[in-house]
Amino acid sequence: MSAIKLRSIGKSYGTTSVLQRIDLDIRSGEFLTLVGPSGCGKSTLLRILAGLEVPSSGEVEIGGMPVTDVRPANRNLAMVFQSYALYPHLTIAQNMMTPLRLRDLSTAERLPFVGPMLGRVKYQQIQQQVQETAKVLRIEALLDRKPGQLSGGQRQRAALGRAMVRKPVAFLMDEPLSNLDAALRIHMRSELAELHRSLQATFVYVTHDQAEALTMSDRMAVMMDGNILQLGAPDEVYNDPQDIRVAEFVGAPKINLLAGNLDSDGHARCGEVVLSRVTASRASEKVSIGLRPEHLALCAASEPGCLSGRVVHKENLGADIYLHVAIDDGLHRMVVRTTPQEGVSVSLGSDVSFHRLHGQAMVFGADGKRIQLADAMSSQVPEVA
Numbered sequence: 001m002s003a004i005k006l007r008s009i010g011k012s013y014g015t016t017s018v019l020q021r022i023d024l025d026i027r028s029g030e031f032l033t034l035v036g037p038s039g040c041g042k043s044t045l046l047r048i049l050a051g052l053e054v055p056s057s058g059e060v061e062i063g064g065m066p067v068t069d070v071r072p073a074n075r076n077l078a079m080v081f082q083s084y085a086l087y088p089h090l091t092i093a094q095n096m097m098t099p100l101r102l103r104d105l106s107t108a109e110r111l112p113f114v115g116p117m118l119g120r121v122k123y124q125q126i127q128q129q130v131q132e133t134a135k136v137l138r139i140e141a142l143l144d145r146k147p148g149q150l151s152g153g154q155r156q157r158a159a160l161g162r163a164m165v166r167k168p169v170a171f172l173m174d175e176p177l178s179n180l181d182a183a184l185r186i187h188m189r190s191e192l193a194e195l196h197r198s199l200q201a202t203f204v205y206v207t208h209d210q211a212e213a214l215t216m217s218d219r220m221a222v223m224m225d226g227n228i229l230q231l232g233a234p235d236e237v238y239n240d241p242q243d244i245r246v247a248e249f250v251g252a253p254k255i256n257l258l259a260g261n262l263d264s265d266g267h268a269r270c271g272e273v274v275l276s277r278v279t280a281s282r283a284s285e286k287v288s289i290g291l292r293p294e295h296l297a298l299c300a301a302s303e304p305g306c307l308s309g310r311v312v313h314k315e316n317l318g319a320d321i322y323l324h325v326a327i328d329d330g331l332h333r334m335v336v337r338t339t340p341q342e343g344v345s346v347s348l349g350s351d352v353s354f355h356r357l358h359g360q361a362m363v364f365g366a367d368g369k370r371i372q373l374a375d376a377m378s379s380q381v382p383e384v385a
């Protein structure tokens with residue numbers, strides 16, 4: 001079931017169009033990430049969903065109801081901001097109570113006779129709700145502290161707690177981890193994913209960090225220039241990108257792209273690199289051949305059809321070593337993943353040869369769209385030859 005539907009959402013500021021007719025169904029209970037480079041329109045889309053920004057065209061639906069004209073406060077969505085927006089003079093417990101007190105006590109306090117009594121009952125309920133939420137977030141011991149006395153990660157959880165006590169339809173988060181240091185950011189990825197699983201709530205998460213999107217999401221929408229280029233599960237987007245811009249954006253180190261063309265038989269060809277026949281007969285069209293670093297492996301220089309070059313940089317990540325190899329007399333660079341055992345013996349400035357692993361390659365047409373290979377796995381064509 002869709003929790004949220006965005007229909008043909010467009011947004012312009014003056015003559016500048018920042019979102020172009022975006023359609024997106026967000027499923028109930030999923031962790032959906034909007035990911036893309038800076039300025040592609042992620043925050044604008046999230047703010048339209050929250051009601052903080054009015055779309056120039058299109059409709060927003062929440063739980064089957066059109067809400068395009070509904071005020072942010074009445075959409076029952078919880079926005080967790082990058083800056084956390086906790087009140088510095090209140091304790092964490094008081095911060096977490098605020099949204100509930102504003103909502104419930106204001107009604108109770110308007111009733112002159114039963115108001116104070118109702119207020120007490122409500123207060124106890126609210127306290128209990130705060131305790132329960134704090135338990136889920138493991139911040140029970142911090143409830144009496146002020147935000148200034150917490151670490152970045154704890155503040156993050158307190159801000160989430162404040163959003164959670166309202167039991168919203170969905171949590172909207174705009175780069176919530178960007179203020180944290182690198183180690184904590186990575187730790188919080190798994191915390192958030194775990195929290196999502198335990199809450200079974202809908203999360204809409206904005207980030208420019210493709211690694212965050214890959215590691216946390218059920219589905220990710222890759223945005224560029226105000227469009228969603230691809231929507232899918234992380235492994236689908238990584239392994240089967242439908243657009244060259246998606247292939248380049250997702251994955252670190254980046255995918256290697258070789259310029260080539262389709263020959264008269266429909267093979268994608270780039271110098272020595274020949275790939276199996278593509279389905280479309282688009283002879284002589286210019287194409288790009290995409291090879292991820294892990295699609296390449298070192299081999300003997302004598303192997304027919306391999307590529308060779310000089311190692312100009314070694315990136316040691318512990319579990320993997322990435323070799324940056326200058327090919328074509330230094331005109332192009334390719335990144336090859338090796339194991340530490342293999343990579344350690346390769347010295348900077350040495351010459352290496354590598355080939356494509358069987359069945360691994362992507363071909364993109366001149367329009368940037370993916371061209372499917374007829375049969376990548378059982379190609380009769382040599383791997384790199």
Ligand SMILES: Nc1ncnc2c1ncn2[C@@H]1O[C@H](COP(=O)(O)OP(=O)(O)OP(=O)(O)O)[C@@H](O)[C@H]1O
Nearest residue numbers: 013018036037038039040041042043044045207208
């Ligand atoms: N109020 C505004 N007036 C004019 N242009 C705006 C306004 N708000 C955003 N923009 C423009 O709209 C585009 C999309 O902005 P948005 O904040 O949605 O990008 P983003 O994908 O969230 O980027 P980042 O990763 O840097 O946060 C940008 O080019 C931005 O300059």
Ligand SMILES: [Mg+2]
Nearest residue numbers: 042043044174
């Ligand atoms: Mg933004």
